[in-house]
Amino acid sequence: SSSDSSLKSPASIFWLVLHGVCCLISLVLGFRFSRLVLFLLFSTTNSNYSSTSLFHELGVNVDVQAKTRSLSLDRNLSVSSSSSRVVVGRHGILIRPWPHPNASEVMQAHKIMEIVQREQRLQYGVKSPRSVIVVTPTYVRTFQTLHLTGVMHCLVNVPYNVVWIVVEAGGATNETASLIGKSGLKTVHIGLREKMSVLWDDRHKLEAKMRLRALRYVREEKLDGIVIFADDSNMHSVEVFDEVQK
Template sequence: MKPTNAAGRRSFRGGGDGSIPATESGFVFAKLSPAAAFFLLVHGACCAASLAIGFRISRFLFLLLIASPNPSLRRESGGDFVLKSSNPAPIADSGHRGGEISSRSRVVVGRHGILIRPWPHPDPEQVLAAYRILARVQDEQRFRYGVRNPRRVIAVTPTHVRTFQALHLSGVMHSLMATPYEVTWIVVEAGGAATEETAALLRRSNLDVVHVPFPEAMPSEWPERHRAESRMRIHGLRIIRERKLDGIVVFMDESNVHGAEMFDEIQAVKWAGAMSMGILVHAGCTGPTCPTDAEIREGAPAMPIQGPLCDAAGNLDGLHGFDPRPYAAAAAVYVGEQGVVLPQAMEWAGFVLNSRLLWRDPGTPDWVKDFAKLTKNMVNPLDLFHRLSSLEPLGDCGSKVLLWWLRAEARPDSRFPPGWKIDAPLEVTVPAKPTPWLKPAHRRQEPGKGKPTRGLSHLEEENSKYGKYPKINKKYLHVLQRAGNTN
């Protein structure tokens, strides 16, 4: 009986199953051909080396020593083995940095070489096509694993023209622009009119913006400002109710910092939800009236957080608010003064609503108050609900902080260019050309060495020759004299 093909490829004589015959003295090896014996020795040496270095090298050495060198494996002058394809694909040169693209590659995977292209890619159309493919893959992943039917995000932001408006409003604008959902941004501006300065900032977003004025002016005291901002938010809710905008209402104050995960979490809200918000109150207090760290640890809670608390079953157990009592002595009263800016008892930014609650549809739950009967002087957002047990906790039952509350403002009388556009020429404080007194010919020499010492009046004389440079300030003359002595 002849051995099978699988056994015939082996170098041992035996049965059809490829086994080695056994005798009384043990296993007996048949005579091996020289090629088979050489292969067996090389394979054994490779196995021993593999055990020593932890890398399998038998196939690689077989490729180098026994395989035919026909197609492409050859050794370069540097000692590296390079695989060269017999039919390399032509690549058009588009003036890239790498110059001419070689068809050779020093990266070897199996029997095939990998062509390494220089960056940037020589064909910009292929780059754009790759970006479209990545965007399509992300959309498909978002559809499969994200929100199936995303709702529109309706952001309500109170604002007014001031020094920090461009800073804060730009931060909210970029957060909304990066949101992968449809956005309607309702901006309520205090002062009685919608200014062009604010409108110019909003036009940069290319979002669906509703810019409406508010008849009242923004107060300069923090308690009154909190009440005015609450009235402005209620004014924005009335616009949502009148236009019947459908989506999730989120209160995005200007100076707050919003995480990208917040926009994903609010999509799960059915009617009304609460999320955890970090309270940053130490940023504005650096004077002696501010509480010390020991006083804060004794009186203040461990975590300055406003957000929901859940029981073991995952149901809402209550809300955790910020305790302002340890900071009451150092609280700032007027905008811009030194002290701690304290939040309200409950900030609106920590709650989200389904806009259908404002329409009062037949399917609206009874634990929500009728918005038409609410007064404009409502300050606490909890006044919107008859009971709080139906609020939906967001962010793993409040364990994730999704946004941060912060108030940083300049003094009301601070000066800034309108729209932060510089029209008038500014004064040169650092000249672009080297100053005359730093030239080697005008350096001050030490007494008794080289040229005689020249007085400080010489600097003013040299400086007067250059009309572009300002005159030397008298208080800096001793600094220049000291610098001249060292040089």
């Protein structure tokens, strides 16, 4: 038909393609122009930075752009104490003040809290506290240092006289001795010839033997105090040692 021939003619196809290209160009230019208008209306920066951004958007490469940008950067550095806004693109970013307090004030606060806690312990705590004998079974493994360090840090913070008895399966090793020696506490390192088993039932039996070996040492040396079993695989609170004194 005549309509089909007109649609398939080269002239009609050319005008159709040209119309599509013009629509795309108008769409791109309209979006770019609208973005520039929104940037000029809602920008939170000063006029120098806005004009510089406008030149940059329009693609105008002039020397005023570099001079104005360096001037605005110097001005932002000079008034950084009073101004707290930085613009990245079209959005302003609020810079909050330095959140960390003064280190000297933090140390003073910790000292005051330590003095208050010491006075409260003297007035309301145990008048004549007894020594605490802590028994810890252990053995050489991958995370032994991690577990023993956790127990050691807990015992260091105990405000009583602490005797730490560490019973090691497989014999006493230099690594364990050097680790518990860093605590500064009165430590007793006892080695047991039997090695730790892989099976849980045998492991529990050996740990019971290790605790009995520590109690035998307490009886032989006639140590006076409160015995607490603190395994190296558990987490311990300092408040537990306050409760056992009551």
